[in-house]
Amino acid sequence: MTEHRAGFVTFVGRPNVGKSTLTNALVGEKVAITSSKPQTTRRAIRGVVHGNDGQLIVVDTPGMHRPRTLLGERLNDVVQTTLGEVDVIGFCVPATEKIGPGDRFIAEQLDQYPRAKKIAIVTKIDAAGKTQVAEQLLAVSKLRDWESIIPVSAVDRIQLDTLVSELIALMPESPNLYPDDAVTDETLEQRISELVREAALEGVSDELPHSLAVTIDDIVRREDRDLVEVYANLFVERDSQKGIIIGRGGSRLQDVGARARAAIEPLVGAQVYLSLRVKVAKEWQRDPKQLGRLGF
Numbered sequence: 001m002t003e004h005r006a007g008f009v010t011f012v013g014r015p016n017v018g019k020s021t022l023t024n025a026l027v028g029e030k031v032a033i034t035s036s037k038p039q040t041t042r043r044a045i046r047g048v049v050h051g052n053d054g055q056l057i058v059v060d061t062p063g064m065h066r067p068r069t070l071l072g073e074r075l076n077d078v079v080q081t082t083l084g085e086v087d088v089i090g091f092c093v094p095a096t097e098k099i100g101p102g103d104r105f106i107a108e109q110l111d112q113y114p115r116a117k118k119i120a121i122v123t124k125i126d127a128a129g130k131t132q133v134a135e136q137l138l139a140v141s142k143l144r145d146w147e148s149i150i151p152v153s154a155v156d157r158i159q160l161d162t163l164v165s166e167l168i169a170l171m172p173e174s175p176n177l178y179p180d181d182a183v184t185d186e187t188l189e190q191r192i193s194e195l196v197r198e199a200a201l202e203g204v205s206d207e208l209p210h211s212l213a214v215t216i217d218d219i220v221r222r223e224d225r226d227l228v229e230v231y232a233n234l235f236v237e238r239d240s241q242k243g244i245i246i247g248r249g250g251s252r253l254q255d256v257g258a259r260a261r262a263a264i265e266p267l268v269g270a271q272v273y274l275s276l277r278v279k280v281a282k283e284w285q286r287d288p289k290q291l292g293r294l295g296f
């Protein structure tokens with residue numbers, strides 16, 4: 001009989017390499033928001049993957065980068081703490097882009113976390129040719145020693161089972177750490193606020209993505225009908241950004257609301273009424289007090 005194993009894994013890599021998409025694909029449910037904008041991920045989220053002979057707890061981290069704001073520094077702190085505690089670190093590079101200084105920088109940092117076993121994951125192989133994937137596997141193998149190197153596609157679900165088996169094999173012997181039906185330990189409020197943020201991120205450009213934060217005032221499950229009321233605030237840093245988010249005649253905000261509702265409804269299993277207020281919190285990314293208030 002094979003031993004039962006359980007432990008923590010985190011995926012690291014440059015922003016936008018597909019870490020959140022991979023987490024969601026492995027967990028089988030949306031626990032981390034994704035977007036084509038770099039640095040969408042802001043907090044450690046645990047997704048639980050239930051395998052045959054073990055359990056994986058996936059800790060999603062923000063992309064590592066050189067901090068420019070207080071928010072950036074706090075995000076890096078989250079990454080440091082997480083990496084020191086996990087059993088396995090999965091270093092992600094997309095098959096679609098040549099390895100660059102950013103990847104090398106992160107690969108070098110991994111020596112600072114001797115506790116964790118390291119594997120490399122070549123992501124997005126659906127979007128690359130066979131030769132390109134092969135070349136990337138070779139390039140990754142030269143970066144450092146890895147327990148293994150696994151090419152995957154989260155979008156086309158290629159090799160995800162292989163990745164799960166490999167990760168479980170690297171975990172310590174342990175009974176399950178989470179109940180059999182657990183998918184995440186994020187609260188409903190945290191998950192809803194992330195879904196609202198994801199909806200708001202779509203279609204915005206430049207520095208605005210970093211300026212967005214969402215808080216939830218209240219979630220009310222109505223007893224008289226199959227309806228959940230969500231009262232959310234969308235924070236931006238400047239008045240000009242408020243205008244962008246709201247759009248002409250409120251058109252953009254309406255779209256954001258519709259997208260967010262569509263994402264929240266399957267999560268709560270009911271129709272959703274979403275109240276979305278846009279507020280300005282001046283320069284919140286640089287202000288410790290405001291960061292605290294916004295949950296960082």
Ligand SMILES: Nc1nc2c(ncn2[C@@H]2O[C@H](COP(=O)(O)OP(=O)(O)OP(=O)(O)O)[C@@H](O)[C@H]2O)c(=O)[nH]1
Pocket residue numbers: 014015016017018019020021022033034035036037038039040041061062063123124125126127152153154155156
């Ligand atoms: N073709 C393809 N695209 C992918 C795949 N995985 C992720 N992507 C795309 O890559 C982009 C970034 O994905 P994310 O999962 O948000 O990346 P991330 O590394 O978590 O990014 P940060 O949160 O910024 O650190 C999105 O547009 C995804 O749709 C994949 O397997 N195949």
